[in-house]
Amino acid sequence: MSHDPVLDIAGLSVAFGSLKALSDVSLSVAAGERLALLGHNGAGKSTLFKAVLGFLKPEAGRISVAGAAPGTAAARRTVSYLPEAIAFPRALTGAEVITYFAKLKGEPPAKAKALLQTVGIADAAHRRVGTYSKGMRQRLGLAQALIGRPSLLLLDEPTSGLDPISRGEFYGLIDTIAAEGAAVLLSSHSLTEVEARTDRIAILVKGRRVAEGRLADLASAAALPTVVRVKAKAIDGATLQARLGGRRLNGRSVEFDCTPGDKLALLARIASHSDIVADVEVSPPHLDDVYRYYSGLGAAGEAA
Amino acid sequence: MNGLSRIAAIAAIEFRLSARNRWVLLATLILVLFALALAFLGSGPAGERGVDALTLTAASLATLSVYLVPLIALLLSYDTIAGEIERGTLALVLATPAARGEVLFGKFLGHLAVLTLAIAIGYGVAGGALVAVHGYDPAGALAWARLMATALFLGAVFIAIGITVSAMTGRVGTAAALLVGVWLVLVVLYDLALLAGLVLDDGGIFTTHVFPILVLANPGDAFRLFNLAALEAAAPVAGIDGLARTLPFPAATALASLVIWLLLAGCAGMLRFRSLHP
Numbered sequence: 349m350s351h352d353p354v355l356d357i358a359g360l361s362v363a364f365g366s367l368k369a370l371s372d373v374s375l376s377v378a379a380g381e382r383l384a385l386l387g388h389n390g391a392g393k394s395t396l397f398k399a400v401l402g403f404l405k406p407e408a409g410r411i412s413v414a415g416a417a418p419g420t421a422a423a424r425r426t427v428s429y430l431p432e433a434i435a436f437p438r439a440l441t442g443a444e445v446i447t448y449f450a451k452l453k454g455e456p457p458a459k460a461k462a463l464l465q466t467v468g469i470a471d472a473a474h475r476r477v478g479t480y481s482k483g484m485r486q487r488l489g490l491a492q493a494l495i496g497r498p499s500l501l502l503l504d505e506p507t508s509g510l511d512p513i514s515r516g517e518f519y520g521l522i523d524t525i526a527a528e529g530a531a532v533l534l535s536s537h538s539l540t541e542v543e544a545r546t547d548r549i550a551i552l553v554k555g556r557r558v559a560e561g562r563l564a565d566l567a568s569a570a571a572l573p574t575v576v577r578v579k580a581k582a583i584d585g586a587t588l589q590a591r592l593g594g595r596r597l598n599g600r601s602v603e604f605d606c607t608p609g610d611k612l613a614l615l616a617r618i619a620s621h622s623d624i625v626a627d628v629e630v631s632p633p634h635l636d637d638v639y640r641y642y643s644g645l646g647a648a649g650e651a652a
Numbered sequence: 653m654n655g656l657s658r659i660a661a662i663a664a665i666e667f668r669l670s671a672r673n674r675w676v677l678l679a680t681l682i683l684v685l686f687a688l689a690l691a692f693l694g695s696g697p698a699g700e701r702g703v704d705a706l707t708l709t710a711a712s713l714a715t716l717s718v719y720l721v722p723l724i725a726l727l728l729s730y731d732t733i734a735g736e737i738e739r740g741t742l743a744l745v746l747a748t749p750a751a752r753g754e755v756l757f758g759k760f761l762g763h764l765a766v767l768t769l770a771i772a773i774g775y776g777v778a779g780g781a782l783v784a785v786h787g788y789d790p791a792g793a794l795a796w797a798r799l800m801a802t803a804l805f806l807g808a809v810f811i812a813i814g815i816t817v818s819a820m821t822g823r824v825g826t827a828a829a830l831l832v833g834v835w836l837v838l839v840v841l842y843d844l845a846l847l848a849g850l851v852l853d854d855g856g857i858f859t860t861h862v863f864p865i866l867v868l869a870n871p872g873d874a875f876r877l878f879n880l881a882a883l884e885a886a887a888p889v890a891g892i893d894g895l896a897r898t899l900p901f902p903a904a905t906a907l908a909s910l911v912i913w914l915l916l917a918g919c920a921g922m923l924r925f926r927s928l929h930p
Contacts (some may be wrong), residue, residue: 401747403929421749429747435739439672440665451661452748454654492744 352415353378354426354500354531355400360409362392362399362555369395370555372409377531379499382522384542385535386639387552393535394432396552397502400533401429414499425453428498430489432505438478442469442488445477446495455496463491467521483514490521501525503534507541519545539563539639551642559642563635570641572633573605578618579627591621600626608632658750659758666762670728676766679724683774686720687713691778692785705782706792707883710799713775714879717803718872722810722839724770726831728763729814733925734827743930756819756925760811760918767807775800795883802907806875809913816921819928839872846873868906871913878906 353376362370370392377383387393398404400411402419416422436445443461450460464470467487472480480488486506493501503522507515523545526532536542542549550560559566580588580600594602606614611630618628670676691709736742745755779796814831821827846866853859867873881903 398743398929401743403743403746424747424749427747429744431740431743433740434744436741437669437739439669444665444668448661448665449744449748452658452745452750454657454749 353412354414355533356410356412357396357400358410360396360399360411361407362395362404363407368555370399370552373552373555373557374409375533375550375557375560377500377533379529379531380526381548382526382532382534382546384546384549385533385552386537386539386542386549387535388537388643390554391552392555393552394504395555397429397431397504397533397535400502401427425496426498427500427502428493428495429502430493430504430506432508434485434489436477436485436488439476441474441476442480442484442491443473445488446473446491449492450495453496460491460495463494464488466494467491468517483510486510486514486518490518494525497528497530499530501530501532501534503532505535505537508537515541539635551639553643553645558645563638566642567633567635567638568608570633570638571607572637572641574608574611574633575631576604576606576611576614576618577629577631578602578604578625579629580624581626582624584624588621588624591624592618654749655751655754658754659761662745662750662755662758663761663765666732666759667765670762670766675728676769679728679766679770680773682720682724683770684777686716687775687778688781690716691782704789704792705786706779706789707795709778709782710792710795711880711883713778714799714803714876717799717806718876719839721767721771721803721807722835722872725763725767725807725810726814726835728766729759729811730818730827730831731824732759732763732815733818733928734822734824735818737822737928737930738824742928746930752925752928753922756815756922759815760808763811763815764804764808767811768804771800771803771807775803795879798882799879802875802878802910805907805910805914806871809871809910809917812914812917812921816917816924819921819924822928838870842870843873864901868901868909871910874906874909874913878903881906 355375355377357373357375360370360373361368373392373396375383375385375396385393385396395404399406400413400418402417402423411418413423414426416426440448442464446460446464447457450457461473464473467490469480469484469487469491472484477485477488490503490506493503501522506522507518510518519542522532522534532546534542534546539549546563548560548562549566551558561569577597578588578592578594578601583599585596585598585600585602588600589596589602592602592604594604597603604614615628615630618625667676687709690712691705733742736745746752775796779793779800783793813834814827817830817834818827821830846863849858849866850863853863867877
């Protein structure tokens with residue numbers, strides 16, 4: 349079993365002059381694993397990709413791409429990259445773009461063109477890229493990144509600007525690729541976007557890695573409350589609050605924060621007042637709340 | 653081996669893009685039209701002076717090429733790096749096993765292929781038409797072939813300059829503006845300044861010692877000098893070119909100047925491209 353990580357980053361710092369783009373970031377992605385890198389614009393996601401590609405020289409730290417230094421011939425044969433907002437020449441057809449990159453990567457063009465089928469744009473292979481929709485262009489970018497079965501895929505905000513259906517299909521493709529053994533590092537603005545489609549997430553705030561782990565672990569470590577909202581039958585929030593407690597929300601509702609452990613007891617208590625309770629709504633912490641929680645931590649750490 | 657096929661792939665895609673974007677057609681049309689115009693509007697006095705039409709037209713086309721060929725070369729190359737940076741494709745290309753030298757050289761070859769086609773068709777058609785109308789003359793044919801070969805050489809220098817500036821600015825708009833400036837200075841203002849210097853100096857040190865070096869130092873002037881000197885006294889020339897023919901250098905020195913320009917521009921482009929962060 350190869351549990352050596354395909355991508356291993358340790359203590360990486362990158363600076364542009366006096367601006368620290370990345371400070372002491374450590375990450376690793378194993379074969380078959382999907383790691384989502386989350387952060388606002390300017391958090392250092394693209395900088396991290398460029399350092400992994402060998403375009404930027406680290407100030408400190410170490411990057412290993414399948415055991416090779418970034419930017420070396422060995423590393424470049426291993427890694428594939430899909431930059432954010434890629435614009436292939438509009439005058440070329442999808443098939444021509446794929447053929448071109450296959451030649452640059454030393455792969456047979458015929459095999460590479462079959463990838464257009466994989467990403468679902470085989471019908472448009474001989475149309476010019478200028479006629480493609482945004483989703484089709486992203487798919488073409490992914491097909492390009494899949495040429496030669498790379499061990500490491502770097503996808504910089506691959507689904508930004510895609511509609512939910514296309515995004516779902518895109519992540520479906522990434523699932524397949526990871527299942528075939530590729531390590532996938534992708535970045536995104538939003539946790540809701542990557543949801544269940546990645547194995548682990550890492551959150552970058554102002555160039556620092558403020559959190560890293562499985563989403564469920566991060567959510568429970570954040571210990572964000574589940575919100576229980578109770579609605580009275582009549583417009584009688586006061587009676588409801590007098591009997592149950594909680595925060596008054598409006599004329600007929602009250603709201604409780606509770607930990608996952610206390611949830612059932614609270615619900616049982618609410619149920620015992622069914623004479624005046626019309627409805628109960630339970631909201632577990634939203635993914636964006638988790639993300640906001642860790643981003644806030646990072647920002648606070650920065651200020652301290 | 654792999655490196656060569658990558659260079660070929662890059663050159664081929666650049667050529668294809670130029671063809672799709674109508675640059676090939678445009679460059680060829682411009683050269684055909686201007687060469688034909690010079691051939692048939694400028695060759696009137698040929699018979700009277702006893703100079704064949706090919707030689708005479710080669711002389712005037714050499715002068716016109718100094719303006720046209722660099723312009724076309726710069727138009728072909730100004731966006732080659734800057735455009736890819738703006739579209740985000742350069743990062744993609746550089747993430748592949750293609751080395752930076754291969755990318756730069758492939759692009760150079762691709763643009764050179766477009767220019768080769770344009771010059772071969774443009775000057776070929778005009779030359780063929782002249783032969784058809786005025787008859788074949790071996791000396792004229794040689795002058796014509798020399799003109800085509802050196803025009804391509806001059807174009808290569810300016811393609812290298814265009815690629816270098818494109819890599820240096822990293823923005824299409826800036827590269828275009830800067831290259832218009834480069835063209836104006838090297839092709840137009842430089843000669844005007846030289847003429848002004850000659851007039852002011854009135855046969856002094858500048859005329860005898862500085863001027864010849866300055867003429868050789870400019871790729872356009874070096875190209876024209878070489879062609880006109882090779883035509884010897886056959887064709888009537890005036891202005892800077894008339895003076896240039898009395899220079900204390902063998903004509904081949906002018907070719908060396910072009911080689912040096914090509915090497916310098918190539919090295920500057922490579923140095924810049926190596927340190928580029930896409």
